[in-house]
Amino acid sequence: MIKPQPFTATVLSNEYIAKETRKTVFKIHSDFNIQFTTGQFFNITVPAKNPDEKMVMRAYSIASSSSRLPEFELCVKVVENGRGSGYIDEMQKGDEIKMMGPFGHFGKKDETKKTIMIATGTGIAPMKAICDELSENEFKNAGILIFGVSQHEYASYDEYFSTMSEKYENFEYKLYVSRPKEGFIGNAGRVTAWLENTTASDFKNAEVLICGNPAMVKEVKNILITDREMDKKDVIVEAY
Numbered sequence: 232m233i234k235p236q237p238f239t240a241t242v243l244s245n246e247y248i249a250k251e252t253r254k255t256v257f258k259i260h261s262d263f264n265i266q267f268t269t270g271q272f273f274n275i276t277v278p279a280k281n282p283d284e285k286m287v288m289r290a291y292s293i294a295s296s297s298s299r300l301p302e303f304e305l306c307v308k309v310v311e312n313g314r315g316s317g318y319i320d321e322m323q324k325g326d327e328i329k330m331m332g333p334f335g336h337f338g339k340k341d342e343t344k345k346t347i348m349i350a351t352g353t354g355i356a357p358m359k360a361i362c363d364e365l366s367e368n369e370f371k372n373a374g375i376l377i378f379g380v381s382q383h384e385y386a387s388y389d390e391y392f393s394t395m396s397e398k399y400e401n402f403e404y405k406l407y408v409s410r411p412k413e414g415f416i417g418n419a420g421r422v423t424a425w426l427e428n429t430t431a432s433d434f435k436n437a438e439v440l441i442c443g444n445p446a447m448v449k450e451v452k453n454i455l456i457t458d459r460e461m462d463k464k465d466v467i468v469e470a471y
């Protein structure tokens with residue numbers, strides 16, 4: 232277990248990679264020695280903008296693997312009037328930010344097992360980190376990423392994962408769009424549509440990582456344990 236510590240980081244870049252979603256790359260100052268295990272999150276400190284406001288903390292999953300340290304990236308959905316996401320949205324190259332971490336237990340537990348990742352929305356952030364790490368080992372054990380969004384333009388890292396799946400035979404990427412626009416070509420439906428076409432044998436010797444909105448996480452976990460006979464310890468979840 233890595234002990235969480237406060238640290239300071241500088242923004243290297245801050246760009247939109249999907250509708251209302253930022254990819255922000257940071258570099259940790261050299262006077263801090265921060266480590267994390269892939270899948271964990273950092274808390275950011277959001278300063279008060281005026282005397283009526285209090286400083287607040289917000290959690291963001293680290294969207295890159297630990298091998299990229301002292302650089303790391305976050306993937307943040309900018310929500311209306313959001314204190315934390317609004318603060319990230321306004322960050323410029325060179326800005327400094329105070330953070331704390333790492334925190335959390337999300338991530339792969341058994342390196343020998345196939346990795347099945349199911350994410351919705353910005354639940355993709357820790358999966359991006361895990362995919363980066365698995366690709367560093369050329370997906371020695373197979374990886375499958377099932378990603379659900381409401382509309383295609385919300386699919387962060389879509390091209391990145393498509394290119395990864397072309398490069399590595401052992402990595403499969405499937406995007407599901409629940410409210411597709413007219414003319415959309417691809418998988419229409421929720422991530423549970425993918426599950427409908429699976430059987431218990433698809434989950435043998437696999438661990439499933441699920442991250443996204445709490446209702447999806449609960450529903451998928453329940454299907455895996457009750458209908459696909461998965462062991463609870465092989466279903467690893469993070470909900471937000």
Ligand SMILES: Cc1cc2nc3c(=O)[nH]c(=O)nc-3n(C[C@H](O)[C@H](O)[C@H](O)COP(=O)(O)OP(=O)(O)OC[C@H]3O[C@@H](n4cnc5c(N)ncnc54)[C@H](O)[C@@H]3O)c2cc1C
Binds near residue numbers: 307335
């Ligand atoms: C362990 C963990 C990891 C997380 N990782 C990420 C991550 O990688 N990327 C990420 O974007 N978020 C992540 N979150 C969520 C994040 O911590 C914030 O809750 C989120 O950014 C909203 O905070 P805010 O300060 O911007 O909005 P707030 O100031 O808290 O809320 C402002 C308004 O926005 C509404 N709102 C809050 N969240 C949403 C939403 N998702 N969609 C629409 N409206 C919303 C609120 O109800 C409120 O009305 C994570 C949360 C946890 C617990």
